[in-house]
Amino acid sequence: MSGGVRRRLLPVDRVAIGYFGWTGLVALVFGGLSGxxxxAAHAIAIFGITxxxxxxxxxxxxxxxxGAYAVLITPLLYAELSVxxxxxxxxxxxxxxxxWDAALFGGQPSIDLSAWLPWLSFSEVLHLGYFGYYAIIPAAILGVFATRGIEAFQRTALAVASAFFAAYLIFMFFPVAGPRYEFVQIGGSIGEGTLFGIVHGILEAGSSKGTAFPSSHIAASLAxxxxxxxxxxxxxxxxxxxxxxxxxGTxxxxxxxxxxxxxGILLGLLVCAVLRRTGSGAEGIRVVGGGQPAA
Incomplete structure (x- = not known):
């Protein structure tokens, strides 16, 4: 990659290239034919980013x-994690x-919470909260774009993409299936809820096994x-x-x-802290517009 190309890359480009490069190399060395x-797909992606x-x-x-293409492609990258x-x-x-749950919380909260609070209305609110993931990230990124402009938008999208990529790297080496696979689904009146059915239906259709720890939903949305x-x-x-x-709700x-x-909470906060300390977002401002960061 030439020096001129490197100077024109946004911080999000560098993060995306790093992710595609690292995972592509791991896949090539350890993944056989499927790897x-x-x-090859990741190499094409890197070329496209340049x-x-x-x-x-x-x-x-x-x-x-x-500014947000790296966030937009995360569902595709999520799908390949089960491989x-x-x-x-x-x-x-x-x-x-x-x-760890037993040691930290004295039990299994993913089972105990619904047993302690078996109320349909309460369950529907928390399932709506879980479903809200699909709105939180767009609201954060586009909201900042509307109120603070392109530079603030780039910094926010960078934080979200970085949190996703960090979580995905952990999934590769420490796969955890999660309670959906390990425990029986919640039953009774809770299991008859409308939002319960919608959320669980979405996950059944698009879940990638081995992507529970840490929660990328929480990490990326909190970032x-x-x-x-x-x-x-x-x-x-x-x-x-x-x-x-x-x-x-998770x-x-x-x-x-x-x-x-x-x-997921710790990862989201850590990503934001690292980006702020390294000034990666400010670098993106200079590359794109030559202006100063928004207040």
Whole structure:
């Protein structure tokens, strides 16, 4: 990669290239024929990102796509994790995480919460909170774009993408299936809820086994909330309650162990702290617009 291309890359480009490069190399070395296919796809992705280097639209859908493409492609990368995490081990580490839950919380909150609070209305609220994940990240990124502009948008999207990629790397080497696979589904009146059925139906259709620890839902959405809040404090307070509901819903609905949720919180905060300390977002401002970061 030439020096001119490197200078034009956004921080999110560098993060994406790092992820594609590392996972592609691991797949090529350890994944056999299927790994070679993944490595080839990742090499094409890296080439495509370098071709983006000179494209820096300042407004409209083009600017949104340029700044948030790494977030937009995470569902595709999520889908391949059930293959990637088989290259190193054929086991899942649920027993380890269940032991952590027992040590930290004195039991299994992913079972106990719904048993302690077996109310349909309460369950529906928390399942709505879990479903809110699909709104929190777009609200954080696009909200900041609307109120603080392209530079703030880039920094927020970078935080979300970095949290996703960090979680995905952990999934590769420490796959955990999660309570959905280990424990029976919640029954009784709770299991008859409308939102319960919608959320569990979505997961049945699109889940990737081995991606429970840490919760990437929590890590990425919290990174987005915190990063957006640094740009415009209003977005932090607007999204805090939905984020708390998401966190509680992941455990109550038996989508994640409590330790998964805790690790997701810590990862999201760590990503934001690292990006702030390294000034990666500010670098993106200089590359794209030459201006100063938003207040």
């Amino acid at each position: 070679a296919g993944i490595a 071709r983006l280097a000179a494209w820096h639209p300042r407004a409209g859908l083009a600017a949104i796509a340029r 990637l995490n088989r290259f190193f081990t054929q086991r899942y580490f649920d027993a380890t995480v269940q032991a 987005g909330v915190v990063a957006a809040g640094r740009e415009d404090r209003r977005w932090f307070w607007l999204l805090l309650i939905p984020e708390l509901a998401l966190t509680a 455990v109550y609905g038996r989508f994640h162990y409590a330790t998964d949720a805790l690790a």
